[in-house]
Amino acid sequence: MPQAITDKDGVKRYLITLNVNGDAKTVLVKGNAILTNVLRDELDLTGTKKGCELGDCGSCTILLDGKPVDSCLMLAVEADGREITTIEGVAANGRLDAIQESMINHAAVQCGYCTPGMVLSAKALLTRNPHPTEPEVREAIAGNLCRCTGYVHIVEAVLAASQGRTAPADH
Secondary structure, X not given: OOXXXXXXXXXXXXXXXXXXXXXXXXEEEEOOOEXXXXXXXXXXXXXXXXXXXXXOOOXXXXXXXXXXXXXXXXXHHHHOOOEEEOHHHOOEOOEOXXXXXXXXXXXXXXXXXXXXXXXXXXXXXXXXXXXXXXXXHHHHOOOOOOOOOOOHHHHHHHHHHHOOOOOOOOO
């Protein structure tokens, strides 16, 4: 359990360490602080979106110990000491990840609100299953709602990235 500190007003707060995108970040949070809010407001990682705040839309998806999680359903204290990947941690050395590049090149990004969650869900899938089938891709992104694309281009982008192709095939 994280260290509890009671402030001058009698409010109990917890000193937690979040391992975010490879960096340990120590923050002081109230016991009821939602992880999405801490990532966005305390750590300025605004790629994690706030949508429904009920765990239905997937816009707040992060990877927690490599698995997709709706951060709006998780208390920040529950993430103490755990590995968190946000969309800001997907690109490496100034280069987009293959799934990010594929999403762009396959027109799978329109308004962009669902994109961080889609990318992270797809990344988790490709990590555990480098060559998924179309139904497996659809199942992996089922928790992420998109109102713009109809999912066809998103599924194509994930399948292409799994095959090492980031650009669309010639027709």
